[in-house]
Amino acid sequence: MRPSVQGSVVVDLKGRIAFASSFFCELVHVKAKRLAGTSFFDFVFPEDVESVRMRFEAGKYPEALPFVLKLRRADGNQVWAAIHGQPLQTPSGEVFGISATIASLVGPGADNQVKAAYPTGRK
Secondary structure (H helix, E strand, C coil): CCEEEEEEEEEECCEEEEEHHHHHHHHHCCHHHHCCCCHHHHHHHHHHHHHHHHHHHHCCCCCCCCCCEEECCCCCEEEEEEEEEEECCCCCCEEEEEEEEEEECCCHHHHHHHHHHHCCCCC
């Protein structure tokens, strides 16, 4: 398993996408003009929403660690991605969103390698 090309996505505190790089759009198979204002959680499988919400809350703090997530593409297929979020703050320190770097994980047996490295991952 190795990370491939990476991109970024910016979400507000409700999880709505404010910006998505062309890489993220291609990764989830959605055109950029359709992504603005949609929920990042629309690209999370139902069984993973709660754990991703907890990670999202943790992403509001600078010490949040990167994690691996199975994203749901618009066509219903899955793609594994490594995500590292950083809080976006006003000059006074108030968090108003999260900027995340996202890299797809590719290679033979990526699903099995992700499950072995991250036991909480689901297929």
